[in-house]
Amino acid sequence: MIKVGIVGGTGYTGSELLRLLALHPQAELKAITSRGEVGQPVADMFPALRKRVNIAFSEPTFESLKDCDVVFFATPHGVAMAQSAELVNAGIRVIDLGADFRLKNTTEFEKWYGMPHSEPELLGQACYGLVESAREEIKKAKLVGLAGCYPTAVQLALKPLISHATPLIDESSIVADCKSGVSGAGRKAAVGSLFSEASESFKAYGVSGHRHLPEIEQGLELISGRKAQITFTPHLVPMVRGILATTYVKLNEHGLNTDIQSLYEQHYANEYFVDVMPKGSLPDTKSVRGSNFVRIALHRPQGRDTLVIVSVIDNLVKGAAGQAVQAMNAMFDLPEHTGLEQLPLSP
Ligand SMILES: NC(=O)C1=CN([C@@H]2O[C@H](COP(=O)(O)OP(=O)(O)OC[C@H]3O[C@@H](n4cnc5c(N)ncnc54)[C@H](OP(=O)(O)O)[C@@H]3O)[C@@H](O)[C@H]2O)C=CC1
Numbered sequence: 001m002i003k004v005g006i007v008g009g010t011g012y013t014g015s016e017l018l019r020l021l022a023l024h025p026q027a028e029l030k031a032i033t034s035r036g037e038v039g040q041p042v043a044d045m046f047p048a049l050r051k052r053v054n055i056a057f058s059e060p061t062f063e064s065l066k067d068c069d070v071v072f073f074a075t076p077h078g079v080a081m082a083q084s085a086e087l088v089n090a091g092i093r094v095i096d097l098g099a100d101f102r103l104k105n106t107t108e109f110e111k112w113y114g115m116p117h118s119e120p121e122l123l124g125q126a127c128y129g130l131v132e133s134a135r136e137e138i139k140k141a142k143l144v145g146l147a148g149c150y151p152t153a154v155q156l157a158l159k160p161l162i163s164h165a166t167p168l169i170d171e172s173s174i175v176a177d178c179k180s181g182v183s184g185a186g187r188k189a190a191v192g193s194l195f196s197e198a199s200e201s202f203k204a205y206g207v208s209g210h211r212h213l214p215e216i217e218q219g220l221e222l223i224s225g226r227k228a229q230i231t232f233t234p235h236l237v238p239m240v241r242g243i244l245a246t247t248y249v250k251l252n253e254h255g256l257n258t259d260i261q262s263l264y265e266q267h268y269a270n271e272y273f274v275d276v277m278p279k280g281s282l283p284d285t286k287s288v289r290g291s292n293f294v295r296i297a298l299h300r301p302q303g304r305d306t307l308v309i310v311s312v313i314d315n316l317v318k319g320a321a322g323q324a325v326q327a328m329n330a331m332f333d334l335p336e337h338t339g340l341e342q343l344p345l346s347p
């Protein structure tokens with residue numbers, strides 16, 4: 001059994017990890033931390049976990065986590081950075097769901113996250129955790145900086161095109177128009193997440209710059225070795241879970257002469273969690289809700305040279321906790337879908 005610890009067990013991604021790991025056949029929950037709820041049984045806070053999770057919250061300290069094989073950080077930026085070195089040095093593998101180990105350039109990190117990076121050496125050892133593109137590195141990694149939620153939806157939408165040795169699109173003018181449910185903002189109290197603010201409304205945010213922009217560009221460059229430029233606009237939608245990304249690219253001559261639907265189907269043929277839908281499909285967030293799947297559909301409106309790629313994920317699963325468990329499975333040589341076979345909730 002893999003002994004698992006979670007730092008940040010009271011938040012949305014932490015509790016989603018609990019939901020998934022409670023039924024994982026190879027995982028044993030050893031520690032779940034909270035600063036404010038030490039001693040409280042986890043199932044008292046999350047009745048959905050009654051009779052499945054029988055431990056209590058503990059302090060987010062090394063002492064609580066030292067018997068684990070792997071520790072997930074489901075915490076705000078800056079927390080994993082402060083605590084990972086001690087764990088990694090003790091031979092405990094770390095998967096950070098936050099952004100401390102995603103951006104390789106510390107100046108970029110400081111610019112977008114407003115804090116200096118205190119562990120540049122550890123950052124150098126970290127593997128960027130988009131499992132479909134970095135599986136082999138993740139297997140060996142001691143530390144994974146898991147891909148963000150929007151970056152997962154957008155990179156998986158573009159990967160087959162970007163992976164192609166000869167560019168198929170104009171890689172300098174990609175547009176990703178993305179919509180997220182409110183759980184993307186976390187469980188902490190915030191005015192923008194109030195029912196009366198977010199419901200019956202729909203708005204763009206971070207239009208002039210969002211911290212996922214440099215991450216997406218870095219991720220695309222990691223895949224292709226070429227620099228890509230993207231206009232990324234996130235929106236807040238009045239629903240709880242889900243991300244829908246509509247990504248627009250201009251096909252070049254080579255792209256226009258390629259069967260893009262077949263390219264996607266072949267590229268993802270062996271990916272358990274990626275569903276390339278039949279031509280013309282319209283995936284909705286409900287079709288992935290509660291599951292680790294991503295569904296992708298391709299369109300060429302009016303047969304023109306713009307390709308529209310629609311991708312959907314559950315931000316808390318494939319965008320966070322599910323992808324984290326997928327990475328853990330890869331690290332511990334388990335089939336990647338172990339404990340992750342939940343079908344989406346319907347309706
Ligand atoms: N929500 C989403 O869709 C996604 C979130 N993420 C990332 O995952 C991380 C967690 O997000 P989310 O679950 O939404 O956040 P929440 O705000 O819901 O939860 C944050 C958790 O972190 C704990 N925490 C806060 N500060 C500290 C600290 N200084 N030391 C230890 N624990 C701390 C809190 O627990 P307590 O106060 O009880 O100690 C709480 O359990 C973030 O980095 C986020 O960016 C990534 C992808 C998607």
Ligand SMILES: CC(=O)N[C@@H](CCC(=O)OP(=O)(O)O)C(=O)O
Pocket residue numbers: 097098099147148149150180181182183184185186234236
């Ligand atoms: C709706 C909403 O607010 N979404 C968050 C993104 C989710 C998140 O926490 O981002 P990471 O993937 O970087 O961890 C935001 O835009 O800041």
